[in-house]
Amino acid sequence: IPVRPALPAPHPDAAVTAAARLGYPVALKTTAPHLRHRPDLGGVRLDLADEEQLRRAYAELTHALGKPEELQPVVQAMAPRGVDTVVRAAIDPAVGAVLSFGLAGAASELLGDTGHRLVPTTDRDAAELVRSIRTAPLLFGWRGSAPVDTAALEELLLRVSRLVDDHPEVVAVSLEPVVVAQHGVSVLGASVRLAPPPPRSDLGPRRLPSY
Structure with missing residues (x-):
């Protein structure tokens, strides 16, 4: 990354x-x-x-x-102009590692407009995560603006998921901002927190049953 x-x-x-x-x-x-x-x-x-x-x-x-x-x-x-986004991953004691995505800025933070998926994340999960937030139209050409490179964004999400899944000592990752341009993504800031991994008695992420 x-x-x-x-x-x-x-x-x-x-x-x-x-x-x-x-x-x-x-x-x-x-x-x-x-x-x-x-x-x-x-x-x-x-x-x-x-x-x-x-x-x-x-x-x-x-x-x-x-x-x-x-x-x-x-x-x-300078990075190519695009849409500023945030990609994060963290360990949740109840479900394990969680990958999060949203647009950068106060509006998204105040509205809580952030999507989440469990790690490990599949390519389908990554595509759904990008489209799950209410502000997703800004990525796909809202009001005549040029669509940005969501394929590159999904690849980045998969890489963060793989990073956390392969290395349990990585307990938190924050990429902010991630500028998604018409071609490619630019990670302008990154932080990683390392710690002894929390004890887990199960194998893999848990999923709520569907009824």
């Missing part, structure tokens, strides 16, 4: 060096925990095409939001 590298930028010169290494255009982003889910504060500057734009964005960011050590800024190469 490739993750786009983000290089630390503790000062403007470091940001310029990082951009030269990654290649323009770049994004300048704050990673401080108190700003991570607050896009309204303007902690992300996109499509910076050269050193002049990057230095100007850096100055504006620190002037508006605080010192670099407080903001923990990073530089990342």
Whole structure:
């Protein structure tokens, strides 16, 4: 599961060096925990095409939001535009590993618009998971927009499922955001939590009986 590298930028010169290494255009982003889910504060500057734009964005960011050590800024190469999504997996004590999917953003979080499937996940499960959320039309060309690469998204879901299923010490995975473009997906942020796997007396995921 490739993750786009983000290089630390503790000062403007470091940001310029990082951009030269990654290649323009770049994004300048704050990673401080108190700003991570607050896009309204303007902690992300996109499509910076050269050193002049990057230095100007850096100055504006620190002037508006605080010192670099407080903001923990990073530089990342721009990804193709698309729909921002979130892919997660975690261990539920009752049913085992669960794969979750939803669109990124406050609206989805407030509405609880997230789908879930048990791990291991089949290709049919992955396709149903993508289509299970209420905001799924945004992925399929809602109001004339271009459909995005749901096949690549389903492949990513299967890879996360396989990762958790093959390695019980991986107790939580969070990929956020995952930008699903017209061609391919870009994982811009990832975290993995390792721990001794919880004891399980059964084999494989449990399923509720149907009546």
